[in-house]
Amino acid sequence: MLKRVGCFLCVIFAVLPAPPGFGGPAQPPPTATAAPRAQASGEEKPDEGIPVTSDLVKRKCGTCHRADEKGRLTRISYRRTTPEGWEQTIKRMITLNNLPLEPAEARDVLRYLADHHGLAPEEAKPAAFEVERRLIEYTYAGDKDTEQLCTTCHSMGRVIWQRRTKEEWTLLLEMHRAIYPGTDTVFRRTVGQRRQSAPQAGGPPPDNRHPMDKAIEHLSSAFPLTSAEWAAWSATMRPPQLQGRWALAGYQPGRGPVFGQVVVTSQGDPNSGEFTTETTFTYARGGQTVTRRGRGLVYTGFQWRGRSTGEGTSFPIAGVSTDWREVLFVDRDWRHAEGRWFTGAYNELGLDVRLHRVGADPVVLGTAESMIKTGASRQELHLFGANLPSNASPADVNFGPGVTVDRIVSATPTQMVVSVSVAPDASLGRRSVMIAGATGEASVAVYNTIDFIKVRPQSGLARLGGGAAYQKQFQQFEAIAYAKGPDGKADTKDDVELGLVDALWTIEEFAATFKDDDKDFVGEIDAETGLFTPNVDGPNPKRKNNANNYGDVWVVAAYPRNLGRDRASDARPVKGRAHLLVTVPSYIMFDQPEVAR
Ligand code: HEC
Numbered sequence: 099m100l101k102r103v104g105c106f107l108c109v110i111f112a113v114l115p116a117p118p119g120f121g122g123p124a125q126p127p128p129t130a131t132a133a134p135r136a137q138a139s140g141e142e143k144p145d146e147g148i149p150v151t152s153d154l155v156k157r158k159c160g161t162c163h164r165a166d167e168k169g170r171l172t173r174i175s176y177r178r179t180t181p182e183g184w185e186q187t188i189k190r191m192i193t194l195n196n197l198p199l200e201p202a203e204a205r206d207v208l209r210y211l212a213d214h215h216g217l218a219p220e221e222a223k224p225a226a227f228e229v230e231r232r233l234i235e236y237t238y239a240g241d242k243d244t245e246q247l248c249t250t251c252h253s254m255g256r257v258i259w260q261r262r263t264k265e266e267w268t269l270l271l272e273m274h275r276a277i278y279p280g281t282d283t284v285f286r287r288t289v290g291q292r293r294q295s296a297p298q299a300g301g302p303p304p305d306n307r308h309p310m311d312k313a314i315e316h317l318s319s320a321f322p323l324t325s326a327e328w329a330a331w332s333a334t335m336r337p338p339q340l341q342g343r344w345a346l347a348g349y350q351p352g353r354g355p356v357f358g359q360v361v362v363t364s365q366g367d368p369n370s371g372e373f374t375t376e377t378t379f380t381y382a383r384g385g386q387t388v389t390r391r392g393r394g395l396v397y398t399g400f401q402w403r404g405r406s407t408g409e410g411t412s413f414p415i416a417g418v419s420t421d422w423r424e425v426l427f428v429d430r431d432w433r434h435a436e437g438r439w440f441t442g443a444y445n446e447l448g449l450d451v452r453l454h455r456v457g458a459d460p461v462v463l464g465t466a467e468s469m470i471k472t473g474a475s476r477q478e479l480h481l482f483g484a485n486l487p488s489n490a491s492p493a494d495v496n497f498g499p500g501v502t503v504d505r506i507v508s509a510t511p512t513q514m515v516v517s518v519s520v521a522p523d524a525s526l527g528r529r530s531v532m533i534a535g536a537t538g539e540a541s542v543a544v545y546n547t548i549d550f551i552k553v554r555p556q557s558g559l560a561r562l563g564g565g566a567a568y569q570k571q572f573q574q575f576e577a578i579a580y581a582k583g584p585d586g587k588a589d590t591k592d593d594v595e596l597g598l599v600d601a602l603w604t605i606e607e608f609a610a611t612f613k614d615d616d617k618d619f620v621g622e623i624d625a626e627t628g629l630f631t632p633n634v635d636g637p638n639p640k641r642k643n644n645a646n647n648y649g650d651v652w653v654v655a656a657y658p659r660n661l662g663r664d665r666a667s668d669a670r671p672v673k674g675r676a677h678l679l680v681t682v683p684s685y686i687m688f689d690q691p692e693v694a695r
């Protein structure tokens with residue numbers, strides 16, 4: 099299921115008044131102070147729980163979440179999660195339970211809990227797509243039934259970024275039943291489906307547990323409070339020292355690679371985990387340069403959450419703010435970090451980012467051109483990096499056998515232009531780029547023909563919007579060139595990805611419903627950039643049944659662009675296509691923007 103696809107039930111929740119008893123005057127609620135369920139039922143319970151040492155948290159939360167003799171607060175001590183996970187809970191405490199909290203206090207509480215009741219890097223990584231706001235198709239490998247149950251309403255990302263005791267998983271689902279009407283309907287529906295599966299003769303007895311109990315069982319063993327990873331990480335966690343110069347290699351779908359640098363400066367105390375940033379980068383294709391300034395805060399020793407603002411249009415959409423959010427995972431060695439920068443307003447617009455700390459050695463980040471052709475000379479390649487040698491000779495730059503560097507056209511510490519010839523019989527495929535003494539992951543593909551192109555993503559999703567209340571959700575497509583590889587067949591394992599190419603973009607009818615002419619209503623694709631802009635939301639009197647402008651279409655890329663345009667020519671362009679679903683707005687928004695301050 100697509101992440102963050104809204105559900106109809108959630109729409110109902112959003113408009114329903116809170117059930118009686120919630121949002122009333124603050125009073126210690128039974129669930130917050132109730133005797134632990136496992137004890138009540140006489141089960142053996144390990145003596146888990148993280149003592150709270152922050153006076154602020156004790157003062158603000160301890161009124162309802164009582165401390166025990168070991169300084170453990172009910173609920174709070176039995177759960178760990180990401181900064182976003184904590185923020186969500188704190189917000190509910192404020193809105194639903196009338197917790198009085200000033201913004202500055204909320205920040206400090208959040209910081210304390212994310213640091214001390216947080217996740218280890220190995221635990222946080224699988225949920226990175228959620229914090230990085232990637233609109234991806236995520237399949238949970240753990241347990242199908244649990245996934246089905248939980249993703250009826252929200253992303254599985256918000257589940258897998260939690261660690262809890264069994265009792266806490268139980269209370270969470272009880273909270274769902276109490277607060278979010280409809281939960282029981284979902285749970286019951288799943289039970290109904292289960293009952294229909296008749297026992298198999300001679301097979302194991304059917305699993306007739308209630309789906310909620312099954313989910314609790316699964317979640318408590320898959321995402322327990324106590325873990326070896328957290329024990330190890332929390333014992334040695336320290337504020338990361340990130341100040342200095344970092345080389346930046348990024349990728350923006352549709353526009354390709356960017357290269358540049360980020361200068362990170364400590365803000366105040368070098369142990370505060372707070373930084374300011376100055377970033378410049380260049381789009382390798384096209385050469386546009388962007389400068390940005392920002393701030394960042396590192397939670398739990400590795401989770402960078404930042405904001406930045408700057409000049410230069412990265413996304414060619416009128417009215418899109420240039421404010422970005424930054425989510426990065428800092429490696430244990432404090433020498434690499436990776437994640438995603440995305441526009442605060444539109445999660446779908448963003449860049450993948452990787453940072454390498456710049457020391458004294460040269461680093462090769464990548465190339466502007468992703469492929470070089472066999473049997474051709476004077477092919478210019480733009481190499482990007484840091485500390486690149488300014489006096490390099492052709493012999494210092496190496497692409498492996500069959501590729502000769504004829505000349506260094508120009509060289510600066512961050513960019514080198516070389517002219518190469520590729521032998522007619524040079525072996526095809528990707529090869530790494532070496533510059534004397536430098537490290538890096540740059541590579542370039544040697545090819546002789548572009549056999550086919552693929553449109554990425556293969557199935558896109560856009561949302562109507564821009565009417566009274568809801569914003570549009572855009573979909574950027576890109577055309578990626580491929581060679582068939584040694585087996586001479588397309589769509590096999592040995593295909594060689596050659597990289598992003600400029601295609602001519604059109605949309606065509608996807609014949610799902612006869613004569614619905616979706617392509618005339620869903621919106622428009624930019625012929626050159628591949629950016630799809632959906633139509634406005636709301637009923638359209640020009641459409642049959644006064645329908646909304648939703649629908650599904652093919653998105654078609656033709657390469658090269660001029661052949662796509664020239665219908666008279668005998669030569670045919672190579673084409674690729676993808677499915678695009680244009681649907682109604684997302685009526686609910688899950689968002690925790692404040693973690694990035
Ligand atoms: C006025 C009473 C009150 C205060 C003060 C309060 N809470 Fe709660 N808390 C509740 C209630 C009621 C619940 C159970 C219902 C729910 O989960 O919303 C709860 C549940 C929780 C849970 C479990 C939520 C889950 O996802 O299962 C956590 C964690 C929590 N609170 C954290 C905090 C923190 C942190 C603070 C202080 C910043 C705080 N609470 C302050 C009343 C309070």
Ligand code: HEC
Binds near residue numbers: 270284
């Ligand atoms: C009927 C709809 C529905 C179903 C089914 C559902 N959830 Fe939720 N869940 C919600 C809503 C609504 C929220 C609150 C969203 C918000 O506050 O932004 C929520 C919030 C959460 C949170 C965050 C709670 C917090 O404040 O810490 C977790 C964790 C969670 N759900 C886990 C689960 C799990 C696990 C399942 C499956 C066993 C599940 N949910 C199934 C509707 C649902």
